[in-house]
Amino acid sequence: MGETRQDFYRLNNADGTQQAFHARAAAARDAVFGRRVFVRGVVEVSNYCRQNCHYCAMRRDNRQLARYRLAADELADLIIHHRPASMTDIDIQAGEDPVAVREVVLPLVRELHRHTDLGITLCLGTLTPPEYDELREAGGHYYVLKIETGEAQHYRFIEAPGTLAERVEAIRYLASTGWKVSSGLIVGLPGQTAEILTQSLQLLTTLPLAGGSVSPFVAGEQTPFVNAPNGCIEQTLNCVAWMRLAAPHWLIPAVSAMKLVSENGYVRAFQAGANLATINFTPRNVRADYPIYKRDRVIMDEERVLSAIEQAGCQPSRISVAEHLRNGISTAPVS
Numbered sequence: 001m002g003e004t005r006q007d008f009y010r011l012n013n014a015d016g017t018q019q020a021f022h023a024r025a026a027a028a029r030d031a032v033f034g035r036r037v038f039v040r041g042v043v044e045v046s047n048y049c050r051q052n053c054h055y056c057a058m059r060r061d062n063r064q065l066a067r068y069r070l071a072a073d074e075l076a077d078l079i080i081h082h083r084p085a086s087m088t089d090i091d092i093q094a095g096e097d098p099v100a101v102r103e104v105v106l107p108l109v110r111e112l113h114r115h116t117d118l119g120i121t122l123c124l125g126t127l128t129p130p131e132y133d134e135l136r137e138a139g140g141h142y143y144v145l146k147i148e149t150g151e152a153q154h155y156r157f158i159e160a161p162g163t164l165a166e167r168v169e170a171i172r173y174l175a176s177t178g179w180k181v182s183s184g185l186i187v188g189l190p191g192q193t194a195e196i197l198t199q200s201l202q203l204l205t206t207l208p209l210a211g212g213s214v215s216p217f218v219a220g221e222q223t224p225f226v227n228a229p230n231g232c233i234e235q236t237l238n239c240v241a242w243m244r245l246a247a248p249h250w251l252i253p254a255v256s257a258m259k260l261v262s263e264n265g266y267v268r269a270f271q272a273g274a275n276l277a278t279i280n281f282t283p284r285n286v287r288a289d290y291p292i293y294k295r296d297r298v299i300m301d302e303e304r305v306l307s308a309i310e311q312a313g314c315q316p317s318r319i320s321v322a323e324h325l326r327n328g329i330s331t332a333p334v335s
């Protein structure tokens with residue numbers, strides 16, 4: 001890699017070094033994937049959550065949030081019959097809500113597996129091994145389980161679910177049982193130092209992952225961190241580029257929070273090596289109640305996603321993440 005922490009963390013546009021770093025990362029992506037960007041849709045099926053993460057407005061102590069669970073049959077109809085043509089994969093997300101897993105996600109995954117060739121990604125938090133196994137048997141293949149931070153004490157400070165060791169163990173369990181797994185971190189979390197950020201990136205590279213994500217911290221309303229400053233887009237994009245150079249074969253998303261903290265942050269993520277975009281396909285009537293960042297979140301519809309991909313000089317992939325991963329890429333740790 002060659003980049004020390006100081007090299008990559010503080011790079012900015014002043015002298016062109018950041019641009020060269022990002023271009024090198026984009027070239028590393030191109031060498032593995034070409035200029036293809038995978039396009040998945042996300043449906044946020046439940047905003048109930050038993051966890052209490054300090055950085056998230058869906059935390060259980062937020063009594064001001066109207067909670068919802070969507071119906072599996074309506075979602076199946078929406079996804080099977082009305083999804084955008086560019087969408088090759090579907091990401092089913094929820095707060096950590098075992099009821100939704102049982103009553104919504106499992107029947108939905110079975111229906112989608114039966115009636116479509118969509119790749120099925122799940123982002124449902126830390127569950128039990130039998131729950132992971134059942135979801136896998138139903139047709140899920142890619143599981144997103146973020147560590148958010150890679151330092152155990154900081155992990156406790158932000159009140160992320162369980163312990164960091166348990167989160168890592170869950171990632172290893174998923175990977176050992178046939179799931180392709182993605183993890184990730186948040187840049188700019190309160191209490192995060194440059195050392196913690198570097199440690200977090202390095203921890204990710206030791207895990208059996210097929211993908212990784214970097215999101216800038218966005219201070220959520222109705223959370224203990226409401227008054228903290230947002231994460232820095234330059235540091236976020238530098239971490240994306242670092243991650244791409246460390247793990248050229250990973251799926252690395254551009255995330256809507258990048259656009260929330262900086263108007264061109266989303267497009268620049270592709271120019272720093274990202275290769276995955278997400279169309280928000282959650283029914284409009286509940287979108288505001290899924291405050292992953294804040295209620296006035298940026299909603300990436302198909303038009304915005306395709307336009308960003310084009311602006312970055314890339315093209316949407318015709319094959320799904322699932323198909324790409326079936327072709328046998330390595331998910332061995334990269335360090």
Ligand code: SF4
Pocket residue numbers: 049050051052053056057058059060094095096125161
């Ligand atoms: S980050 Fe996830 S687990 Fe934590 S409170 Fe939010 S939805 Fe729940």
